[in-house]
Amino acid sequence: MTAVQDPRAALDALAGSTVPYLLGVRHHSPALAAAVPALLDAAGADVVCVELPADFQPWLAHLGAPGTVAPVALAGAGQDGRLGFYPFADFSPELAAVRWARERGAEVVCCDLPMGDARWDGAASPEAGDSREEGAGPAPTSFAQALTAAGTGRAGDDLWDRSVEVRAPGSAPELLRRAALSVGWALRRDAESSAGVSAVDLAREAYMRDTIARAAADGRRVAAVIG
Structure with missing residues (x-):
């Protein structure tokens, strides 16, 4: 039988990480975008790694420039014609992080993986395949469903909105960071214990880990x- 990880212990480990300091975000999140400057100040970050394809590195100077007014977007294409479109608004945490870095x-x-990466x-990638834990049963515990039920329980409720955005007014930035990390952990854990994490996501995660390690x-x- 597969042991179920304690969500509270998992959250404490994620929030306590310093190499790197983790900021889990949704790409459009007014709550996190507003909290990002204070969180990065608290972290004292020398380097900010953002989840964007490495090909976009030369464009960051333009994205964070004082004269760039949101909404704005970055777009690119892979060698196979695959398109990528990354829109940013003033309520995008990544844009808030880029602006913070420019000011500091x-x-x-x-x-993230370059768009031209196969x-x-x-x-197949070095970690490709079924990422489910050995012995996982056909009906794994769904932490995401449990979090949703703890809110209103209504079908179709947006887990992030109920767990992060709605609770933002009056909350300290660190509490929002922990709420965001808990949502990300629940979704990732559910993927691991059900259909498995896709080969694409595993490859992206491996690339991000390597990039972050080099930065640190x-x-x-x-x-x-x-x-």
């Missing part, structure tokens, strides 16, 4: 803004 003189690094098509190799403090 911190480095920003695009840490692994985007789901082909010289002792610099790294914050990872990941959605």
